[in-house]
Amino acid sequence: MRNRASSDIYGVIAEFTTPEALIAAAHRARQAGYARMDAYSPFPIEEVIEEVAPGNTGVPLLVLIMGLTGALTGFSIQYFGNVIDWPMNIGGRPINLSNWPAMIPITFELGILFAAFTAAISMVILNGLPMPYHPVFNAPNFERASQDGFFLCIEATDPLFDRAQTSQFLRMLGPTQVSEVAH
Amino acid sequence: MATTTFPQTRVPQLNRLQLIGIGAAVLGLALLALGFFVNREQFAKSYIFGFYFSMAFPLGCLGFLMIQHLTGGAWGVTTRRMLEAGALTMPIFFILSLPVVFIAYNQSIGLNHYVYEWANPAVVTPGSPEFVPVIAHKVPWLTPAWFAGRMLIYFTIWSTLALLLRMWSLQQDRGGNAVAAATRMRMLSGIGIALFVISVTFFAFDVGMSLDARWYSSMYGAHYMENTGLTTLAFLVLALTQVRRTAIFEAHVPVKPIHDLGKLMLAFTILWTYLSYGQYVIIWSADLAESVPWYVRRTGNGWVFIALTLMCCSFFAPFFALLGRKPKQNLSYLSVIAVLILLMRFIDVSWIILPEFHASPLEAYTTFTNYAAPLGLFGVFLSLWTFNMQRASLLPLNDANMDILRLHAGGHH
Known part of the structure; x- marks a missing residue:
């Protein structure tokens, strides 16, 4: 169940160093039942799109x-x-x-x-553009997402989201760091 | 070979395909031989049609083999061995081109009518009652001897490219310097693709377009090349259904290259439509006396229904069937489209070639040699292809491009 503190943050984000790690992490997150998540990488990775946004965009x-x-x-x-x-x-x-x-x-x-x-x-x-503000830019090190960093963010609006457990889950996937993203 | 790092693969499906290929070759060539004794002139016409149709397989394989060496990509490394196996049939197809040369020479197989009008001395000799100035004007190019010479040049180029690319690719397998071999193959493919475009264009002009030596279209060679590409893509999809469940493919090949082949089939379907329609609308708009007869023959006496069939089943049906993203990742779905595409390649090439020989489609499609020749020659291709496929590892595992497959396979483990 979602605890009260969850809505205080935007989500938790994990940073990976390789596209393979991001693909594997997104896959594990999907298997674990998370649906409201997004991935950020310097270049498009088709497999990750399949994992984080499997439905049709319209x-x-x-x-x-x-x-x-x-x-x-x-x-x-x-x-x-x-x-x-x-x-x-x-x-x-x-x-x-x-x-x-x-x-x-x-x-x-x-x-x-x-x-x-x-x-x-x-x-x-x-895509909801133009969007002058997005909380994910509050994540530490996030500027690397357009250089050499691969990020997976599980958002607080996910029904399964739990501040402590979700952070713990992301830590198991072998990231370089996991952090909470403020609104 | 004892030094081979990877075992050559025994795939039951390939054995079965080889039997089907041999069966098709024997049946087709036997019927063709029967046709030779029944009606020698019809034999010659059907042979040209069958040869022009089935050359699309080795030519398309060679073309895509060089393209994938230049572009890389998941689809390229997945299909490379299939493309090599197809391109490697080129020396045999040189032998199969000899009857066309004999047909051009005419007397050697005892025809009393010239299938290639330009080969008739009476047509190109000034003062003769059959003299046609517009054909005589093309004589420096269209003579039987130079026709035979060009065939030798084309097949020498194609066979050399195919043999070298296969040889270096197998050196990679045996654990030689993989990067050096890849560089060599890429360099050769760069030169090869330029030679390929020029030689295939002239091959199409020689074998196909010169059947009506009064007519010309600069789009003809591009159209044939595009036909070889589409034929080969459909063949690759069907070949993939046969090897998909082998251990080596299960271990290394994700869904990505299948999706790529689907995308390429869609692109080539659109390109076919563009080239076919482009050629038509230019000639139709200009409405010039020297260029329209070719289309008049292809729309009269019921041939227009074949053209409309092509519009529906070679453009609209595969175009809409391949638009979606998910269906293109489904191999069994793609293989149904591939069968339709191959069938339409037969109809398209027959619409390009056969109206020169048959007044109506009814006559063309009830002549048994018009089926025997493509069946027999494709059977030869298929049995050689399966033979070559079983003489190397199904994937070039030492090639650096295999990393692309490993990357895409990553999320599925």
């Missing part, structure tokens, strides 16, 4: 829907413009649906445009 589905919307928009504006509203004979090419090969480049471009904008914007929004 970005792929948004990108697919918006990509298809963009492609449909691209095709429609050409079809309604060139075939229905303002049919024009261009070099003898057909003025109906059989003119589709000429419409593919714009269809493709708008599909990519919508998908790429959706991917970038939804990534920023779903």
Whole structure:
């Protein structure tokens, strides 16, 4: 059970020196039942992402829907413009649906445009950015996360979180240090 | 070999595959031989089709072998032995290219019709009633002797690259200087990949595009190269299903390289669509008398349904099937897509080649030699591939790239 003091801190963080150690630690933490945790490393490590955020982020589905919307928009504006509203004979090419090969480049471009904008914007929004303050920067030595340090932080909002036991658990995973992160 | 550090691997699945390969080769080549006596001209046409189709396997293996030496990566070190085994069939495929040279020379196999129109002296001799100026213009390049010479050059390049890369890779296995061998292989691959792109482009021009010597497309070679890549990726996925459960793969290979192969299949599917559509839309938009007949033959008499099938099953189906992230990590799911891709490679190459010989798809797809030739030549490839696979360790364990696999395997222990 969560003790009262847990909410006084953001979480506990462990520092590792190698990506392998971080992968193994994240794996152990997940096996132990922790769900609300995050990893910080100088470069993306696919296996760690699988461990700390196994679910879908929602970005792929948004990108697919918006990509298809963009492609449909691209095709429609050409079809309604060139075939229905303002049919024009261009070099003898057909003025109906059989003119589709000429419409593919714009269809493709708008599909990519919508998908790429959706991917970038939804990534920023779903990440909660812009975020001027984040407690994890209170962790000692945390600047190494963008150089050569590999961090695993178990957050206090996790149902299994217990200030003493979680720190003890992280210490068993072979980190260089474990510390509490203030809000 | 007595000095080998790693035991050569006996894998029951590979033995079974070898039997299937030998069976396919015997059946296909026997039917092809029957076709030779039934209808010699049809034999020649089917042989060109079958050869062009099945060359995608050794060529794609050689191409990816050099690419993975240059890029590294988990997928590269996992598939390296499969790629080596495939590329190593090149000298045998040189022998299998000789019938194509004989077909170009025509008289030697007793045809009374030139399959390659440019090989007909009457077509390229000014003043003759059959004279075609646009083909005569290409004579310095398109002559049977220079055609044969180029085949020799292509296969010499490819065989040399394949043999050297295999030799150095096995030296690594035997515990030689692994870093020096890796550097040598990377240097050779850098030069090799440039030679590869040029030689495969001209190979495609010679064997495939010159069937209609009045037509040309600068995209043709790129399209064929992309076809070899897609064919090989599908083959690698299917080969992986056979060796996945071996002890050495269980111990060293995480899910990462499988995911990589899935991503590569998606990328190559998109690239195929880009090249096929790009070539089409440029010719379609220009609407020039010298370039459209090639497409008119490929849309008339029902061939358009084959084109539409390719659009649906070679782009839309694999594209949407491979979009998701999780499915790409599932080998049995990928192998279903790989079967579809391989089937579509057969349909695509037949749509590229066979309309030159058959007025309608009904005629093309009911001619038994059009199946016998690809089946027989692929059977030869498969039996040689399994033979080569069983003559070395399934993974290049001394290579530094194995560390990438170990890193990704880390979280799963």
